[in-house]
Amino acid sequence: MNSPANTHVSTSNLRVSEFEPLPTPQELLAELPQSEAQAAVVDRGRRDVRAVMAGLDDRLLVIVGPCSIHDPKAGLEYAERLAGEAQRHAGELVIVMRTYFEKPRTTVGWKGLINDPHLDGSHDIATGLRAARSFLLDVAALGLPCGTEFLEPISPQYVADLVSWGAIGARTTESQIHRQLVSGLSMPVGFKNGTDGGLQVALDACAASAAAQSFLGIDQGGRAALVSTAGNPDTHIILRGGKDGPNYSANDVAAATQRAASAGINPRLIIDASHANSGKDHIRQALVAGEIGAQVASGSTAIGGMMLESFLAPGAQKLEVATTRAADLAYGQSVTDACMGWDATVDVLEQLADTAKSR
Incomplete structure (x- = not known):
């Protein structure tokens, strides 16, 4: 009787084409360290945000900047201008620069600077992590605190020490992974209401992330680890509208505040003047802010x-990863959502400073 042929069938990673090692968080932080002065900017930003959201500081918090950072040179020019506005309005506004490096996609498309820094589908994540961290260091050197959306659960280990405020987007507010992540983050974090406009998912997210959590993650050495957290007490809700339209009216705000208070969640809110609240119309965004x-x-x-979503030039341009050359893109204009231009931004910040002064 013939012995049976070797019939062992592989069942592992059948659709994975490649594993490419990345630097560990520890290695990248050692390569691009934070100075004492930069750490002080991050810490001051966190304390200011906490104080505003706790009602201890009567200034208005404004998170403003490009929908996404795709060109660090243009982004830094924007940061230099914004640092001047932050200083000019320091008595009325706490200005945090929006520095988004990861973009959720409904189907496919450019996933952000960390995932695809060359904007060509090459997914050079090692370079992207360095670019994002370098950018945050440059902005902190200007004295300006930064805010970002956390999308991938591993990337915060590489950049979170340079972030003063974080956001969880409408698509991921309901995600257990992101709620667990927030429970261990060191800065205040806002959860957006769901894309359908529903508020309950954000309320649940705030409650879950305030609790101690244990979950699978990585440590600073890049090893898989059990991550145990103490919970994050500095969470809040962001109203961004939904499929049925805006939710920033006085009635919407009062209802959201009441529901948050009843649930034991911080009743102070942040309102996103973009996205569904402005119908993604960058011109209308200034009116909404008003x-x-x-x-x-x-x-x-x-x-x-x-x-607020704002960049050097108004509007947006199309980025097709497979065909668009980075060199052909207009300087200082968004490649994701349309943004207000710089002149409109200056006007809106001036108006918001006046309103904060009135309050």
């Missing part, structure tokens, strides 16, 4: 801050 500012000027203490 309408929200009017609530602040009338004495509303429920609104702690506002989010």
Whole structure:
């Protein structure tokens, strides 16, 4: 009788084409270290955000900047201009620069500077991590705190020490992984309401991330590890509208604040003037900011801050990863959502400073 042939069948990683080692968080932090002065900027930003969202600081928090950072040179020019505005309005506004390096996609598309720094589908993540960390260091050197959306659960180990405020987007607020992640982050974090406009997922997210959690992650040496956290008490809700339209009216704000208070969640809110609240219309975004500012000027203490999408040039341009050459892109214009231009941004910040002063 013939012995049977070797019939062992491989069942592992059948659709994985390659594993490429990355630097560990420890290695990247040693390569691009944070100075004492830069750490002080990050810490000051976190303390200012906490104070505003706790109602201990009557200034208005404004998270403003490009929808995404795709060109660090243009992004840094924007940061230099914004640092001047932050200093000019320091008595009325706490300005945090929006520095988004990871972009969630509904289907496919450019996933952000960390995932694809060359904008060509090469996914050179090692270079992307260095580019993101270098950019955050450069902005901190200007004295300007940074805010970002956390999308991948591993990337915060490489950059979170340079972030003063974090956000979890509408697509991921319901994700257990992201709630666990936030429970261990060192900065205040806002959860957006769901894409359908529902608020309950954000309330649940705040409660879950305030609790101690244990989950699978990596340590600073890049090893798989059991991560145990103490919970993050500095979470809040971000109203960004939904499929049925905006949710920034005085009635919407009052309802959200009441539900948050009833759930034991921070009743102070941040309102995103972009996305569904402006119909993704960068021109209307300034009008929305003015309408929200009017609530602040009338004495509303429920609104702690506002989010704005802004870049050097107004609007947006199309980036097709497979065909667009980075050299052909217009300088200082968004490649994701349309943004207000710089001149409009200056005007809006001026108006918001006046409204905060009135309050």
